[in-house]
Amino acid sequence: MHATGLALLVGAMLAASGPGADEHLLVGANAFREERFDVALVEFRVAQSLGAPDAATYAATTLVKLGRPEEAVESFGPGDGPGQDALIDYYRGLACYGAHLYLCADRLMAAVGDRAGPRIAGLASQVRASIASALANEPSHATIDWYLSRCTAEKKAKRAVLAGAYCREAAGLGQRRSDKYRKADAEAGLPR
């Protein structure tokens, strides 16, 4: 069902794409709908290389389906606030969740609400319940250290979006501790 939703979104974007990119977006959308996500990703990537706007977002969504959340976060691009499309927000939230970016995921899932229909709203609620369980306890120092180390590692790997997401998560988790552990370090690591 979500695959159909994405295919419709892609269809709406075709007018904005170049002639070569159109074909790849369409093929990608069809493959996505048929749950042949490996083919869909390849097609969206080709469309992206041909300059199709938003192809990176569709590739990111497909990466979520392929269980590659960290690459998906990078492909969705900077910023982790909700966008105009609730379905994309839902996939973006799943990417954050899969990449252990629980605060990011919670923000996005909270923004999904009923905008993408009752079924997605229900799924988003389930994810939020799972996040609430993961965040029920005060995060440990080691957890925050881990997020900061991931931020550093992703910066070195030149995945700036993912690095920023990990630093932002570390700052948010630090904020949830009474001792604000390494919050300043995390904020200093955010992209300026």
Next chain:
Amino acid sequence: MTTLFLALALATAPGPCDPVEISPRPDPETAAAYRKIGDDERAAGARETAVAAYRAAAALDPSDGASRDALRRLCATPIQENTDPFRRGLELMDRGELRAAVAEFQKAQAGHPDASAALLEGVCLYRLDEDEAAEAALGLAATDPEVQDSARFYQGLIALRRGDSSTAAPLFDGLVVSSGFGTLAADMALIARRTGRFSVSALASVGWNSNLTLAPSGYATSGASDGSAAIAASGLWRPTGESGPYLRVSGAYQQQFHLTAFDTGSASGAAGWQLGHADRAIVAEYAYTYSALGGAPYLSSNRLLASGWLMWGSFTLTGTYLARFESYQSVYQPFSGTLQWAEARGAWWFGPFARLGVSYRLGVDSVQVNYLSWFEHGPHADFFAQLGRSVRIGLDASLAFRTYGAVAPGPNVVRADTYLTGAAVAEYDLGNHWTIQATLGARKAYSNLAQFSYFAFMPTVGVAYLAGF
């Protein structure tokens, strides 16, 4: 619509590793785009996607030998299951299920090194007090520059709690400048240099007491005040580090400038056992103390103490009980008996450098003469803050309500006192071992018998030496 045709063809293809059917409309340019994506996906370890991309490239360009070779190699590689034990480990760790988290982090490292998982496995084991296993995991993590700093910090903590200050201090030193641990590492390095399997401390101070003789309020107190000089020293031996048996010896002497009848001296020895560490532990201790007053024997006491604490996040709950069997000498003999004292205390850390403690205390002194026996209870609070790299302050306040055991002869009433006590201390570190210390203590006693109401305050300045070996 070459690609659309290809997609339809792929849709009916029997499998990703079956022979590639050549497209009737070759398109080498698009094939190159597919091949690049195949290369990227293969580099990312995404076998299935890389296969799909190479198949498309090979179908659109029959001369694309690179894609065919890559496809052949990928198809010869067995498919690996996609699992994420790391995520489960992280969740379990934050829920406090450390043993289960260790198992997940170990799964995450099965088959391939994963420094992040090794680091968190080490941290969990450290928190489970399994230091040897923790060190092995942290050693693996420390080989990866991306998590090396965190691994070394925890290696330092492990060395510190086994009393190995010579290993701990350089580990923390190495993190002061180059890592995000900065101030925290500097503080831990200082602690490492001041603690160890064997540690010593000494304090020399001068002070003044506004009412040494406890002259009642409202009476002339001239002659009741006096200055003093004091020295104190102690040594602590912990052969197995923080957790395990220990021996402590200490001595103190205070010389009054004028009222030498109030000169005091004491010597003490203690043997105890701590089971556990800073996050949770129990302690049992025996101590013997001998005191002199005005150059004459004053008190000989044997003390038994039991204490335990448990930490949840930034909150620590502590319970302490002691019984001191006191034998006073000469004219003080009627005060001989047994003092029992208990405290329940909660302490909260506000950030790594500030702590507030709140407790309630109970005391019972059962002595030879029942009107000198008493029961006391009341609240207590203390605050500690590290202000910058070298300055610490501490504040302490208590209120105690004391009721004596029987009607005192003479006044013919049961004596009842209330004590309000406050203290402040400021310390400035002069280096790794030397500290300047200033204190101000004050005590106000209210009593239903006027002769026992008094006020006194006591400022001191001193210099302390602390070292660990």
